[in-house]
Amino acid sequence: VIGGEAGVFKLPSAITVAAGTATPAGGSTAARLLLGTTAGFGIYYGSGAPTVSAGKGSLYLRSDGSSTSTRSYVNTDGGTTWTNHVTAA
Numbered sequence: 001v002i003g004g005e006a007g008v009f010k011l012p013s014a015i016t017v018a019a020g021t022a023t024p025a026g027g028s029t030a031a032r033l034l035l036g037t038t039a040g041f042g043i044y045y046g047s048g049a050p051t052v053s054a055g056k057g058s059l060y061l062r063s064d065g066s067s068t069s070t071r072s073y074v075n076t077d078g079g080t081t082w083t084n085h086v087t088a089a
Contacts, residue, residue, distance in 0.1 A: 023063050027052030040078070049073075050082040 021031050027046035032054070034042040041055030049070075050060040056078035065071035073082040 023047050024052075026050055027054075027060055029053075050075075051080055053080050054078075 017033050018031050021028075024031050024046045025048045027044045027050045029040075029052065031046060032042050032044045032052075034040075038055050040053065041058055043059045043061065044050065044052055044054055045061045045063065046052070047062065047064045050062070050073050052060070054060070054075045056075055058075040060073040060075070060082055062071055062073070068088065069084045069086045071087065072085040074085055075081065076083050
């Protein structure tokens with residue numbers, strides 16, 4: 001217990017995750033923040049379109065995305081299939 005409430009982790013400032021990991025092409029299991037108990041479910045990052053295998057519903061943030069359809073993706077099959085997330089301009 002940190003911050004006084006069971007199951008809640010509170011920090012006084014920003015969190016740095018995988019600071020020593022270079023931004024991988026297509027993502028990597030070394031470049032992620034896992035959430036909950038579902039295998040591979042979490043937030044991944046990388047350059048280029050995602051190729052990493054992840055839990056269904058996981059998010060992928062693309063460091064070199066240049067349009068409204070290449071910045072973020074959602075995993076749709078619990079494997080290596082990702083669908084781009086289109087955002088407003």
